[in-house]
Amino acid sequence: MRQTFDVAIVGAGIVGAACALECAQAELKVAIIESSIVGGGATAAAMGHIVAMDDSEAQFSLTRFSQQLWNTLRTELPREVEFELTGTIWVAADEDEMSAVRNKNRYFTSRGVPAEVLDAAALKQAEPNLRPGLVGALLVPEDSVIYPPTAARWLAERAQQCGASLVRGKAIRLRGGSVEIADGTAISSSLVVNATGAWAPELTPGLEIRKRKGHLVITDRYSGFLRHQLVELGYLKSAHSVTSDSCAFNVQPRATGQILIGSSRQYGAEHSAIDHKIVAGMLARACEYMPALGKMAAVRCWTGFRAATPDKLPLIGPSVTDQKIWLATGHEGLGITTSLGTAKLLVDQIVGRRSAIPIEPYLPARGSREHVYA
Amino acid sequence: MPEIIHVSVNGIAVAVESGTTVAAAVLQCGISSFRRSVTGEPRGPLCGMGICFECRVTVDRLAHAKSCQTLCTPGMEITTDE
Numbered sequence: 001m002r003q004t005f006d007v008a009i010v011g012a013g014i015v016g017a018a019c020a021l022e023c024a025q026a027e028l029k030v031a032i033i034e035s036s037i038v039g040g041g042a043t044a045a046a047m048g049h050i051v052a053m054d055d056s057e058a059q060f061s062l063t064r065f066s067q068q069l070w071n072t073l074r075t076e077l078p079r080e081v082e083f084e085l086t087g088t089i090w091v092a093a094d095e096d097e098m099s100a101v102r103n104k105n106r107y108f109t110s111r112g113v114p115a116e117v118l119d120a121a122a123l124k125q126a127e128p129n130l131r132p133g134l135v136g137a138l139l140v141p142e143d144s145v146i147y148p149p150t151a152a153r154w155l156a157e158r159a160q161q162c163g164a165s166l167v168r169g170k171a172i173r174l175r176g177g178s179v180e181i182a183d184g185t186a187i188s189s190s191l192v193v194n195a196t197g198a199w200a201p202e203l204t205p206g207l208e209i210r211k212r213k214g215h216l217v218i219t220d221r222y223s224g225f226l227r228h229q230l231v232e233l234g235y236l237k238s239a240h241s242v243t244s245d246s247c248a249f250n251v252q253p254r255a256t257g258q259i260l261i262g263s264s265r266q267y268g269a270e271h272s273a274i275d276h277k278i279v280a281g282m283l284a285r286a287c288e289y290m291p292a293l294g295k296m297a298a299v300r301c302w303t304g305f306r307a308a309t310p311d312k313l314p315l316i317g318p319s320v321t322d323q324k325i326w327l328a329t330g331h332e333g334l335g336i337t338t339s340l341g342t343a344k345l346l347v348d349q350i351v352g353r354r355s356a357i358p359i360e361p362y363l364p365a366r367g368s369r370e371h372v373y374a
Numbered sequence: 375m376p377e378i379i380h381v382s383v384n385g386i387a388v389a390v391e392s393g394t395t396v397a398a399a400v401l402q403c404g405i406s407s408f409r410r411s412v413t414g415e416p417r418g419p420l421c422g423m424g425i426c427f428e429c430r431v432t433v434d435r436l437a438h439a440k441s442c443q444t445l446c447t448p449g450m451e452i453t454t455d456e
Contacts, residue, residue: 220438256412297438 008189013043016195017155022343024162035170039152045304058361066341088143097233176324198307200329212308223257316362381450396441
C-alpha cells in the first residue's frame with residue numbers, strides 16, 4: 001500500500017533533520033528524503049558555531065531564539081554532539097573596531113543577551129595566545145560550539161523515534177503533492193519542503209540562492225591553546241561584501257583539543273576543490289592574530305557551500321510559485337545556529353501555531369511583495 | 375670526531391652526536407612510548423620516514439613534532455608520552 005505523508009522534507013542536513021523532528025513532535029506524518037548520508041553536505045563542512053548575530057533585527061531574533069533552543073536542549077544532547085559553552089570573543093584590532101565592540105555590547109545587553117567588554121589586558125588573560133597590541137574585545141558567553149554532523153544525525157534519529165521515515169533516494173522533482181525520486185518512485189505528501197541548502201534552486205527553479213563557498217582547516221590536538229570561539233570584528237566587513245572573495249580570522253576550540261581555522265567566503269566558485277590561494281590567505285590572517293598557529297600541524301582542509309540569499313535571511317515557509325512546496329533553506333553561514341528556530345517557525349506555519357518571534361522577515365514571499373510595492 | 379650536543383628528554387640531560395634525530399635521542403634513553411594514542415595506547419616510531427606520524431613528541435613545548443624527521447639542536451627540550 002502506498003503511504004501518504006503530511007510533510008515530505010527533501011534534504012537531511014541539520015535544517016531538514018530539525019524540521020523533521022519538529023514535524024514528528026507535532027504529530028505530523030513526516031518523511032525525510034536524503035540522497036547521501038544524514039548531515040553530509042554543508043552541515044558536515046560547517047564550523048558548528050551557535051552564535052547570536054546582530055546584522056539586522058530579523059537576524060538577531062532568529063539567531064537568539066535558536067540559540068536559546070540549543071541551550072535548552074543541551075542536557076539532552078549526547079556526548080558526541082560535543083556541545084560546549086565556549087562563548088564568542090569578537091576581537092577588536094583598532095579603535096574603530098573597539099567602537100563597534102561598544103555598539104555590539106549595547107545592542108546585545110539591551111536585548112537581554114549577556115555580554116562583556118574586555119580591554120586589552122582582559123583579552124590577553126582570556127586568550128593568552130593572541131598577538132600583543134589588540135585593543136580589546138566583546139565576550140558573549142552564551143554562544144557555544146557543537147559538532148554539526150552528529151547533531152544532525154541525532155535530530156534525524158530522534159525524528160525517526162517519533163515516527164518519521166527516512167527515505168534514501170535522490171529527489172529529482174518536487175510537485176505539490178509528491179516528490180519524484182531518481183529510481184522512478186514517488187513519495188506522496190500533502191506538503192513538500194525543500195531543505196537542500198545551496199542546491200535548493202535545482203529543485204525549485206527561480207530561487208534567489210547563490211552558492212557561497214567556504215574553506216576550513218583543522219589542526220592536530222593542542223589542548224588548552226584556545227578557549228573561546230574567536231572572531232575578528234573585521235569579519236563583519238568581509239562577510240558583508242557581496243562582490244569579492246574574503247578571508248577573516250575565525251578560530252574555534254574543539255573538544256578534542258583541535259583548532260578549527262576559518263573562514264573564507266567566495267561567490268562564483270562552484271567547484272568543491274581546495275583553492276590554495278584562499279587557504280593561504282586564510283591561514284595568513286589567522287597567524288596575524290595568533291602567531292603560534294603558524295608552527296602547528298594542520299591535519300585536514302575542506303570546502304563547503306553556504307546557501308546565500310540577497311538579504312542574508314533564510315527562506316522559511318511556502319514558496320512563491322506553489323503553496324504546497326515549502327522552503328527551509330538560504331541560511332548562509334548560520335544554518336547550524338538557526339536550524340532549531342527554522343524548524344519551529346516552519347511547523348508553526350504548517351499547524352497554525354503562533355510563533356515565538358515574528359515570521360514575516362523569513363517568508364519566501366517577502367521578495368515578491370517588495371517587488372510589488374517597489 | 376662528531377660534535378657532541380646536549381638535549382633534554384623528559385627533563386633529563388642527554389648527550390648525542392650532532393646530526394642525531396630526536397627519535398634516536400629518545401630511543402637512546404630507553405624510552406619506547408613516544409606518545410599516547412587518543413585511547414591512551416602507547417605509540418612509537420614505525421616507519422622512520424615521516425609518513426606514519428606515530429613517533430610524535432613535544433619539542434620545545436610544541437606538540438606533534440615528528441621525532442624521526444627532526445634533528446636535535448643544542449638545548450632542545452623533548453617531552454614524550456603525552
